[in-house]
Amino acid sequence: MYIGIDIGSTNAKIACIDRDENIKILLMKKTGFNSKITAKSLLLDAKKKFDESDNIIVATGYGRVSVDFANKTVTEISCHAKGACKIFDKDNLVIIDIGGQDTKIIDVENKTVKDFIMNDKCSAGTGRFLDVMSKTMELTIDEMCKIAEFGGGVKISSLCTVFAESEVISLIGRSEKKENIANAIVMSIVDKVATQTKRIDYKNKTVCLTGGLSEINFIKNALCESLNTDVLADSTGKFAGSIGAALYAKELEAKNEKFT
Amino acid sequence: MFNLPEKFEEFSEARRNGFMKAKELKESGGRLAGVFCTYTPLEIFDAANVIPVSLCGMSDETIPAAEVNLPKNLCPLIKSSYGYAVSDKCPYTYFSDIIVGETTCDGKKKMYEMLSELKDTYILHLPQGIDRPYAKDMWKQEIILLKEKLEEKFGIKISDDDVRIAVKNRNKERQIKIRLFEMNKSIPAKSKYLNLHKIVDSLNFSFNRLDDLKKIEETLDEIDREYSKGLRPVSEKDKRILITGCPISGVLDKTIGEIERNGGVVVVMDNCNGIKAAKNMIDENSPDIYEAIANRYMNIACAVMTPNTNRFTQLRELVSEYKVDGVIDVILQSCHPFDVEKYKISKLCKEINVPYLSIETDYSNTDVGQLSTRIQAFIEML
Numbered sequence: 001m002y003i004g005i006d007i008g009s010t011n012a013k014i015a016c017i018d019r020d021e022n023i024k025i026l027l028m029k030k031t032g033f034n035s036k037i038t039a040k041s042l043l044l045d046a047k048k049k050f051d052e053s054d055n056i057i058v059a060t061g062y063g064r065v066s067v068d069f070a071n072k073t074v075t076e077i078s079c080h081a082k083g084a085c086k087i088f089d090k091d092n093l094v095i096i097d098i099g100g101q102d103t104k105i106i107d108v109e110n111k112t113v114k115d116f117i118m119n120d121k122c123s124a125g126t127g128r129f130l131d132v133m134s135k136t137m138e139l140t141i142d143e144m145c146k147i148a149e150f151g152g153g154v155k156i157s158s159l160c161t162v163f164a165e166s167e168v169i170s171l172i173g174r175s176e177k178k179e180n181i182a183n184a185i186v187m188s189i190v191d192k193v194a195t196q197t198k199r200i201d202y203k204n205k206t207v208c209l210t211g212g213l214s215e216i217n218f219i220k221n222a223l224c225e226s227l228n229t230d231v232l233a234d235s236t237g238k239f240a241g242s243i244g245a246a247l248y249a250k251e252l253e254a255k256n257e258k259f260t
Numbered sequence: 261m262f263n264l265p266e267k268f269e270e271f272s273e274a275r276r277n278g279f280m281k282a283k284e285l286k287e288s289g290g291r292l293a294g295v296f297c298t299y300t301p302l303e304i305f306d307a308a309n310v311i312p313v314s315l316c317g318m319s320d321e322t323i324p325a326a327e328v329n330l331p332k333n334l335c336p337l338i339k340s341s342y343g344y345a346v347s348d349k350c351p352y353t354y355f356s357d358i359i360v361g362e363t364t365c366d367g368k369k370k371m372y373e374m375l376s377e378l379k380d381t382y383i384l385h386l387p388q389g390i391d392r393p394y395a396k397d398m399w400k401q402e403i404i405l406l407k408e409k410l411e412e413k414f415g416i417k418i419s420d421d422d423v424r425i426a427v428k429n430r431n432k433e434r435q436i437k438i439r440l441f442e443m444n445k446s447i448p449a450k451s452k453y454l455n456l457h458k459i460v461d462s463l464n465f466s467f468n469r470l471d472d473l474k475k476i477e478e479t480l481d482e483i484d485r486e487y488s489k490g491l492r493p494v495s496e497k498d499k500r501i502l503i504t505g506c507p508i509s510g511v512l513d514k515t516i517g518e519i520e521r522n523g524g525v526v527v528v529m530d531n532c533n534g535i536k537a538a539k540n541m542i543d544e545n546s547p548d549i550y551e552a553i554a555n556r557y558m559n560i561a562c563a564v565m566t567p568n569t570n571r572f573t574q575l576r577e578l579v580s581e582y583k584v585d586g587v588i589d590v591i592l593q594s595c596h597p598f599d600v601e602k603y604k605i606s607k608l609c610k611e612i613n614v615p616y617l618s619i620e621t622d623y624s625n626t627d628v629g630q631l632s633t634r635i636q637a638f639i640e641m642l
């Protein structure tokens with residue numbers, strides 16, 4: 001079996017594929033404090049579902065180095081590209097991945113990374129931003145995105161999570177409608193991500209959304225509108241990194257560099 | 261026995277080893293000048309028998325002290341340099357008789373004004389571009405004013421011949437540096453760049469240039485010898501990277517180190533730590549030696565110039581000469597000149613079809629993980 005393990009900042013994922021690149025197993029759990037233990041337990045859970053001892057493992061994600069039993073580590077950028085090409089069955093793609101810690105825009109041509117953009121240090125425009133804001137609003141991220149659809153007319157101008165939070169608090173203080181504030185929060189992330197995407201020549205390419213937020217319709221639709229193009233999403237989108245890693249594991253065997 | 265790794269370490273100790281030498285120099289009546297920038301015409305200091313040392317801040321250790329007086333969102337190089345001076349943490353700043361800066365970027369310019377509260381600080385006025393007919397002459401006048409400032413300060417006379425001798429010596433030094441920078445033109449590269457950098461950086465803290473240059477030449481001979489014997493410190497598979505952008509003395513490990521640990525090798529840098537500072541000789545036989553000096557220095561490519569055409573021409577040439585696989589543009593946080601210019605650099609790279617990555621960083625260690633992922637992903641994609 002070819003196994004990909006993706007240790008993200010919030011969730012850890014595992015994907016197992018067989019010789020014919022059929023996706024056999026997809027599992028996810030919270031990364032928690034110890035990514036090494038999380039990786040091991042994911043592998044154990046997966047192994048309960050098949051009996052094969054000859055496995056090749058590739059680790060990816062920001063915690064990839066802690067997966068010391070992996071045959072190789074590959075960055076999440078390369079893995080995402082490979083995984084998304086498989087999920088959406090395309091050779092050329094522009095991938096928008098809004099992750100917990102960072103947001104990446106990846107330009108893929110012929111199934112390989114041609115260019116990528118990652119947000120700098122701060123958490124504006126990432127999942128973390130929504131997380132912090134939804135807590136301030138006393139809502140879950142899902143709830144916040146749902147009501148955002150019915151709001152509008154308010155804007156958050158600050159790009160920094162800390163300052164944006166105080167803007168939100170003062171909006172609450174001014175008893176602005178909840179859905180308007182929610183809309184402002186979600187749109188601020190959409191605007192930021194759209195601006196980043198515009199640095200890449202995405203016209204004439206399929207644009208897709210992966211990562212934890214890909215199933216939230218409002219975000220997807222707002223991105224469609226802002227980029228003026230279709231944006232695809234898929235329920236397995238959040239596993240793109242681990243699926244890509246599993247595909248790398250298969251390549252590793254072909255190249256016979258299993259133990260480098 | 262010539263042990264290269266040991267030699268490299270020796271060179272990297274130059275800055276610290278120079279502390280004692282600076283003290284001895286001062287005690288025996290010698291003169292020291294603190295300098296920052298590649299535009300500084302070093303020949304004038306040589307001719308005045310003043311030893312120039314680099315005061316460029318490269319550690320975040322002194323930044324908190326600097327932030328008492330300076331804004332937070334300022335380039336770390338400026339903050340760190342100022343921090344060294346206010347906290348008395350840098351012996352070179354402490355022992356400098358004079359600090360010499362230029363009107364380069366706004367942050368530095370204004371920081372120098374604050375330095376002048378602490379030290380005798382002299383500022384050369386650098387033209388903003390070379391496309392004006394008077395620019396070179398203006399720079400020549402500025403160099404002459406610097407000479408006069410040193411004459412007055414130290415009560416000496418500097419003759420044209422003194423300057424001409426200095427020019428000859430600095431030209432020789434530039435030749436040696438170029439030989440060093442061209443080491444990695446070969447395929448595979450002859451050395452990890454970090455080692456080459458240690459060698460060349462040691463010259464920023466040199467108190468005996470002739471001896472130090474000799475040591476460098478011997479080391480280069482040894483690198484050549486080992487290479488011709490078939491030793492390969494760099495794998496043929498390693499991706500060949502060009503570094504451009506801001507000075508990177510304060511972020512060496514996060515940039516060069518990370519590249520060279522992850523399947524890449526830096527073959528050339530076009531920034532102030534690299535070949536840009538050694539390129540172009542001064543015409544030793546020019547009837548007007550000051551004009552010759554001005555001509556050479558004004559052609560340095562830096563984002564503080566507008567337009568900065570030379571950087572683009574140079575980058576094009578280097579990419580093809582060094583068979584570069586990818587360009588990494590290193591921007592120090594809040595450096596507007598290079599941060600804004602990256603748009604044009606990325607366009608140029610697209611045009612000449614070489615992959616481009618820009619990274620923004622500062623002197624702290626908080627972004628090591630992120631940078632590492634970006635650099636690794638970039639190398640994976642080459």
Ligand code: SF4
Nearest residue numbers: 297298299364532562
């Ligand atoms: S980058 Fe420009 S301003 Fe800064 S030291 Fe180099 S030449 Fe001077």
Ligand code: SF4
Nearest residue numbers: 335337365506592595
């Ligand atoms: S790196 Fe940029 S901001 Fe910093 S001193 Fe140099 S030109 Fe100025």
